[in-house]
Amino acid sequence: MxxxxxxALALGAGTQTAAAQQQTARVRAVHASPDAPAVDVYIxxxxxxxxxxxxxxxxxxxxxxxxxxxxxTPAGASEEEAVIDAEVSLQKGNYSLAAIGQVTxxxxxxxxxxxxxLGQVQGLSVAQAVHAAPDAPPVDVTxxxxxxxxxxxxQMLPPELVMGIPESQLRFTDEGQAELTxxxxxxxxxxxxxxxxxxxxxxxxxxxxxPGNDGDVVASVPAALEGGVSYTAYASGYLEPPQEVVDxxxxxxxxLFFATTQ
Numbered sequence: 001m002x003x004x005x006x007x008a009l010a011l012g013a014g015t016q017t018a019a020a021q022q023q024t025a026r027v028r029a030v031h032a033s034p035d036a037p038a039v040d041v042y043i044x045x046x047x048x049x050x051x052x053x054x055x056x057x058x059x060x061x062x063x064x065x066x067x068x069x070x071x072x073t074p075a076g077a078s079e080e081e082a083v084i085d086a087e088v089s090l091q092k093g094n095y096s097l098a099a100i101g102q103v104t105x106x107x108x109x110x111x112x113x114x115x116x117x118l119g120q121v122q123g124l125s126v127a128q129a130v131h132a133a134p135d136a137p138p139v140d141v142t143x144x145x146x147x148x149x150x151x152x153x154x155q156m157l158p159p160e161l162v163m164g165i166p167e168s169q170l171r172f173t174d175e176g177q178a179e180l181t182x183x184x185x186x187x188x189x190x191x192x193x194x195x196x197x198x199x200x201x202x203x204x205x206x207x208x209x210x211p212g213n214d215g216d217v218v219a220s221v222p223a224a225l226e227g228g229v230s231y232t233a234y235a236s237g238y239l240e241p242p243q244e245v246v247d248x249x250x251x252x253x254x255x256l257f258f259a260t261t262q
Contacts, residue, residue, distance in 0.1 A: 032132035141183035
């Protein structure tokens with residue numbers, strides 16, 4: 001992956017007003033289309049990123065707030081060969097432009113993900129999730145707390161005081177570990193609400209969505225969340241990768257990858 005122009009771009013096109021030009025947005029690219037090769041990204045006709053691989057996350061670029069034309073092409077292709085060509089409006093804040101869907105069936109499209117930050121807040125993180133796995137059903141996301149001291153504290157607190165999570169979304173395993181339901185019934189192409197959680201070590205579990213948030217675990221990954229950092233988890237790849245995709249591009253199995261903001 002090659003980022004062109006450093007961390008800030010002075011883009012002349014778009015529809016920025018004089019007032020808007022006094023503000024900036026931070027924007028990055030996320031490759032979550034499982035049947036797409038590495039890609040290049042253009043903003044208002046200017047090549048800004050080369051060779052972003054599947055499950056890759058680019059650094060942030062700073063741009064004036066406003067409306068831009070964003071094109072995504074196979075790496076090395078011209079802008080006229082774009083598989084995504086869309087208008088995107090950016091206000092002040094942090095944005096990820098995620099390529100989701102599939103090239104083969106024409107469903108590839110941009111998903112705009114806005115991520116808030118806490119600033120220098122000790123002991124708390126922000127978590128959100130994106131469902132970008134085209135053949136996966138709606139999912140629940142649960143998090144098992146791996147910190148013994150925090151588990152003891154959570155057991156002693158009234159449920160209504162635990163991070164605002166309803167009692168039905170907090171349970172304890174037979175080993176006494178807290179299991180939080182972070183996300184309930186997230187379907188393909190959607191972004192979850194953000195949730196503030198203690199900064200600690202978790203095991204995140206992606207489950208088939210059920211009324212009790214207790215479906216079969218289809219993916220599990222350890223996650224050490226740091227204070228003051230926002231984490232966006234992308235559920236990506238295929239539950240059953242098409243053979244032609246595997247033959248051409250290699251492994252595209254379902255898994256989680258993370259993008260962080262601070």
